[in-house]
Amino acid sequence: MSEHKITATSRKDEGKGASRRLRHAGQVPAIVYGGHADPVSIQLEHERTWLVSQSEWFYASILDLEIDGKSEKVLLRDMQRHPYKQRIMHMDFQRVSANEAIRVSVPLHFLNVDKSPAGKTAGVVVMHELTQIEVSCLPGDLPEFIDIDLSNLQAGDTMHLSQVQLPKGVEVPELRLGADHDVAVVVARFARTESEETTEAAEGAAAAAPVAAEGTDVAADEGKGE
Template sequence: MSEHIIQAVGRKDEGKGASRRLRRSGFIPAVVYGGQSAPKSIQLEHEKTWIASQNEWFYSSILTLEVDGQRESVLLRDMQRHPYKQLIMHLDFQRVDANQALRVKVPLHFLNQEKSPAGKTAGVVILHELNEIEISCLPKDLPEFIEVDLGELKVGDIVHLSDLTLPAGVEIPELKLGKEHDVAVVIAKHAREEAEEAPAEAPAEVPAAKVTKKDEGKK
């Protein structure tokens, strides 16, 4: 697993006014919490952080947060974005304990879909019902993503959570809740089946004819 270093600086000024000033200066207000240490307010350069945020690992990997020269392992737990501008408004990082299991959502990478029997069959749609899953593992076992090999996928096949091949030390907590939680991840079906299952639109209501006094006289 590659190391991803995020640079930050501690800050003392807090509150909405201080946060607005930081953003105008090209910085992002953030906080790091958890573990044996008290929560700490920090700030990060927006441009560098924005570039990092375009990568998948930023959301699902253990990050090395360097604050004023001191490093600690963290996970990104929350990101607040501007409603329409390309701006990160605030970040929350959680400290990681090497001996404590994590629950983290990681992306799914689908492999060999086009090479599969289903992928080569005309008129077949392959639905990705999930694009990420929540896993549990120790920090040292955390994968950046889970691969789903669809090379043998045939028409009519359904890949469930329990069918996924997980790295050593990784489990899916949801599967412990019962069979009903073993949901579909991938479904291969004929396009006509997809169309048949689509909910039909309710017929438009025909407005009642307006009866005039002239019409009443014709009865």
């Protein structure tokens, strides 16, 4: 687990008006909660925070949050963005304890698909059904990402959640809920050609035609009865 440090300062003013003033001053209002301690309102420099928010690790790593010179371990739990401006509106951080398991969505990195039999087969499309998965582990075991090696992927294969190789101490809570939750992560399927789609459409139209004709005859017979 890599260490990532961010800096903040505590703040006393709260409410919508105070948050607006902070944003105008180039600051991001935020809150830190959890960890058997009272919530604390903080502020972060927007430009620096925006830059680190472009990094994947920011969303799935234990962060060293330094507040007024005192550091504590936290996770980013929520970040509100402006609808169309490159501006962070508010952030929520949760304190973590070294001895308490946490749940975090971790990004997946797909490797070696071009070297796989599926990747070398013409007409095969490799679909990433998931791009991240929720894991449970102690903070010290949290991976920033999980690599998935696809070098042996064959055309027609489906890789499920239970087949993902997890780091030591990490598990997927979803799998405890039963086989129905062992969803597909990667699928290698043959792409449908334009001619196949045209044929299916024609067959569908032909199958529907007799039904329409029968409906017309019934309506005509009912009309005669009247």
